[in-house]
Amino acid sequence: MEPRSLCSTDEELVVYKDLTMSDGDYDYLIKFLALGDSGVGKTSILYQYTDGKFNSRFITTVGIDFREKRVMYRSNGPDGVSGRGQRIHLQLWDTAGQERFRSLTTAFFRDAMGFLLLFDLTNEQSFLNVRNWISQLQMHAYCENPDIVLCGNKSDMEDQRMVKEEEAKELAEKYGIPYFETSAANGTNVTKAVETLLDLIMKRMERCVDKSWIPEGVVRSNGHSSTEQLHEEKDKGKCGC
């Protein structure tokens, strides 16, 4: 994977979040995992998400890494009224896209609650491999239909785009997963993608435990209608929630 442009060369990408996160003062620990071909920007997108920074230098991830971030999650009621905010501690696993780490990274799939599946909009092969990655997930994730958000990354490099938005959307639709065109470089849609995934997880969690416990309005939240529908289907018996 070639570096896209050589500007900043941060010595250390590893900026671990601050003291505020050292306590256990949150309501949920949610684990996500980013996956996709080598060089599509998994590390970058997570870095952008947790730290709001971008490093264009390509540093290949050694096997596995993770970042953390605290967010507030508010489930939206049908009337647009937010419920009580919940403090989420996100553990965002970053995986090596390189083949040689494959057995190592797949071992981590099962511990993640949700997945950011990335491909590179400027690299068609990485898009073609999405299918394989999904297979991998179906095989190695905690259940067969885990929550996935598909991200076409490097949307800032419009001139080099090799994957049409329609194609990607079509694929995402086929798998019934949300799709975003993201840019780790300028931050476009990055937060949105992660939060969409979070939303999916929180909803699944509610379904998994017991619907009756959740106030009516929360369960019938107006999330993505498409994904909502998807859940209905999924619920039919696959993952046992």
Added chain:
Amino acid sequence: MLDLSFLTEEEYEKLMKVLQRDAELKKKDSDRIRRLQGSLKDEKKKKFVTGEWFNEVKAKRFQEELEGPDLLRASIRKKKEKPENEPNEHIRQSLEGRAASLPSDATSPLFPELTPDLGAERSSTTALDSSEEHKTWPKPKPRHVILPPSSNERWSVNDVSPGESNAGVSTTDNWQLSEKGHDVPPLPAKLSEEDMVQSSYSSGVEVPDVLSGTPAMQKAPPIDTNIASKIPVKRKASKGLFRSETLVNPTEQTEGSHAKRESLKSSKSLSGEEDNNLVLKQGANYTIFSMSHKDEEIGLDHEHFKNLRNFWEKGADTIVAGNVSEESFEKPSVVESNGRPFILSRSLSVQSNQSQNGEEKSNVSMKTRIPYKRTVTFSSSEDEPCYIAHSRKVSASSMARSTYGKSKGAVVARNNSLTESNGRQEEERKAQRCLRRSKLPVRVPSIKIESPTKEGPSSTFEPETPADEYVMPEESRRKVDSLASRIQILIEPVYSDSDSDRDKRSDLGIQENMETNGELPEAKTREPAENLMSKEPATEREAIQGTDSAVFSEEGGDQSPVAMALARANSINLAKSMVNIYTTSETYNKPQMITHQLLEPQRTKELSRSSPILLSETESDTASEISFQFNRHKKTPSIGSHSSDMASVSSVSGSVLSVYSGDFGSVDAQGTVQFALDYDEKNREFQIYVSQCKDLAVVDEKKGRSDPYVKTYLLPDKARMGKRKTSVKKRTVNPIYNEVLRYKIEKMVLLIQKLNLSVWHNDPLGRNSFLGEIEIDLASWDWSNKKLNWYMLKPRTLSAINGVDHRGVMNLSIKYVPPGSLGPKNPSSGEVHIWVKDSKDLPQLRPSGIDSFVKCYVLPDTSKKSYQKTRVIKRDSNPVFNHTIVYDGFHTEDLKDACVELTVWDHEKLTNHFLGGIRLGLGTGTSYGISVDWMDSTQEEVAFWQEMMSASNEWIEGSLPLRSLAGRRKLK
């Protein structure tokens, strides 16, 4: 366990840091959860915030498996340990592994208790996973993959971050924790680890105790006490385990559902006492066998190393590595060796009934031969006697040159060198030789291979040593001297009460079969409790047994060489005992025969007939590989799960044969078939609704008759899922079936398959005739189409016959360096260099990709000396090996009689699947004057070899298509 051999030190450090951070986060989270446990009253909310909801779902899929970080940590640890002190290390590890296997039994009852209603769902996963992805299910077989680390690692985590205590270090813990709301006390755990490392027996005792102390272990105690009481004595230890293995069945049938491993395991504790004695005794007898065998081997191996080290630094490393990682598989082989002789003899009787054994000349050779021949019979494939005889090479150093006749004479008694054990045996013998000569025949400089250490170790060598460790205390392992005498002693009992053992043995055999049955998905009737003792089992079970025997028989071949080795080591006495064992089993002829016929009418018929070699080759290979896997399963003391695998396997191996039987082409395909396809998401089942056929060809022109049935396979690897058949409709060319054929298979796995649906005329007396077929690529199937559709039946296509029609190519260079060609005495003997560069377009048999490696033998030598392999290249259908293998000891004239066999294998955790191979030789059909089946090089291969012979010291480059190999031995 992950293979991390490719990581650099630096990368390790990095990974460890990540893991450290993760451990901290987990600790933090566990603190949080602990606080919540107290304050939160609402159970449901608790599930939310503790993440338990997730763990529960996950546990359905990955019950006992470690979390990624823990697995990684364990793997790192393992790898770091390895180089330090090899000789001790593998012992230690095996001890750990053994100890770990005990708690695994104890732990498992946890699950049925907690999730009684999940059985169905889980089991379907299992069935799939077991064939597909060995990771995902806690069977005993991956014990070395999962369990040792789990006990090992669970505690080791404490080392890493002492405060972590219950932070969900392993899934099991996690679950216990969340379910019960208690912490798992870390302290005793830690203790037990130390014990494990230091002493074998105390560890065994310790671990269950510790576990039973944890809150969720209510079901475990009965087991614990049992085990604990048994373990202090070594013999008993093995018995205890054995018992647990065989006694599974009695309660099994109550479950009804096919793959409830947990219940299996738990049933162990419930099993009757009266069975105990019986089995225990049984176990004892056989224990002796394998024990002594291994003992001998170990001694030799030890010496062996010493002598070889100068020569063979690298090779030796490989071996050690192999041992280490395979330890856990091998050690319980004590258990496994049970029933083998029995099976052998069973097959013997079958054999004689089929009057195929005309060629045996002497008693001795007959005895040895039979198991082997039986193999031939059941797998209907590969090995020919002549081949066997051939493999008897006395010295590897003289390689092809060694006098054939002499070796033959010497080893007449042991001419069954075909099975995997063979390699082992052979090696053992060789080791002996090496002692004398202290010269290593094969040198293996691997040029670009960095560390062959861990690559694919679990598949290839049957490790010699480990099994011993199971039974023997540590010091005794080292002793070589008193060996013979000890063997003698140990062996005594075998024949002295072999008579009284006969019955027991038979029971044992049945039990084993039942065990298999219990897990067999299709097994509908099970009355193990009664049948346990009965010698005339119900027919249905018989049928299964029959299939099993095919599998067993492979093992049988395994045993006899071992016995033979012993016999030689101890001279005549032992040989006698062997005789006894073989003769005892005649009782079984009958069931066996029955089975046989029931199982596969046409198969019985076809056995003696050789089906087209090309065809049978692929499949039988798979079968043998799988049975090898089963072999391992049997050895694991933790029970239960292996059998489902095995059962399905055995049914496959049965059905596989029938694929080829029959006669295609004699009747023109015509007519149509109507069927519908559906994938049942809920049951994860692929369903083929076969409605009817129209206008089928008439097979018997005179009588105007066809008795058609429909059969399906999933290609390319039809052995995987096996076939499904409808009933036979008599005297009609327009049969109406309206039957559903089902495959339990993951959708995504299904999508890389082709459905092969064929129509056959069933002829109970002759060959079944092919009436036509249709192949559907399921990847492009429109799954919304659930309607019945008509399809034209087509003539036979090649792909269906071949299974895998395209095998890819191998790029390689070879060169011959004649003796003295590089100066005086340089080299001192001729050398053949084989540079395995890469392979292209390997066929993909499973969705996760191909993990390929290349095995190399120089035939006729099939010993371990001759055996070399490359590392495993993961997930690549175009793997680059860049591995050079050098064989020395060649004289120029040997090139005419030797054959370099290179085979490419797909490496899975416990099985290797043959992908294709080449044979470089002159293809004359004979070697040193003996006609052999493997001297069958294609024109291309011959040309390649000839070019090498004619151009000394020059690399000859070639790109050869991989093909199926006839007469391939079951070399591991």
